[in-house]
Amino acid sequence: MVKSNAVRLDSIFHALSDSTRRSILRDVSAKEKTVGEVAKPYAMSLAAVSKHLKVLEEAELIARERRGSFQIVRLNAKSLRPAEEWLAFYDKFWKQQLDALQSYLEEGEDDGDKRG
Amino acid sequence: MVKSNAVRLDSIFHALSDSTRRSILRDVSAKEKTVGEVAKPYAMSLAAVSKHLKVLEEAELIARERRGSFQIVRLNAKSLRPAEEWLAFYDKFWKQQLDALQSYLEEGEDDGDKRG
DNA sequence: AAAGCATTTAACCATTTGGTTGACAGAATT
């Protein structure tokens, strides 16, 4: 069963809406880590971190691999693309806003560079 | 009081984690609308839509303007930028993954284009 | 000032979230 785009975006954006989870993504982007290593910097129980990892895994933002008694956590960056693509649609709008601001500032300056 | 970046990202990503809210953003990106107009397409009460608008407003993704007895809802696209910037950090990772995939496919093909 | 629209707020409800602790399960070590 293929998840609808909307459901995927729901789970991706929801996963990203928590700063601990965003921080974990940064951590594992630098280097893959065991669950214990992931948990170490955070002032919460291992079980709590394990839940965060589950949320990230359900959004497919991380993947895991068993290595002996350890579990290796890896970033799955390509699953961020739907989010980026969704956001990219809005680029034109803030670019427009910036352009408008710039025109406004340039008119204010009016330092005579418009000859020719 | 300036909100910390983390808190802003929390509220932006949280606002985007609901498909009704994402849909509302699309709707108002095309054209500014009154609250009633925003609500019309959705199979839920006006009060529910009003709550969604509040979430979007708290994330500063929309702005409102009173016009007589109506309230005009406008997209505030530039507030999506922090989210885009956060995501942009990860571009290099999926690009890497794509490159790796491409190398793999090219080696698989091995159709003799490597002379010289 | 009364009535009528547009919208928000309040009170309520079920579900989800993000955390806890303690019991459990799998793999490695003794």
Next chain:
DNA sequence: AATTCTGTCAACCAAATGGTTAAATGCTTT
């Protein structure tokens, strides 16, 4: 086989979420 280490699961809790309906607020018009 007993112990230890890594990690998850279960049960619990308080707070937040996303919806409802009904009452209240704010403008506009009569």
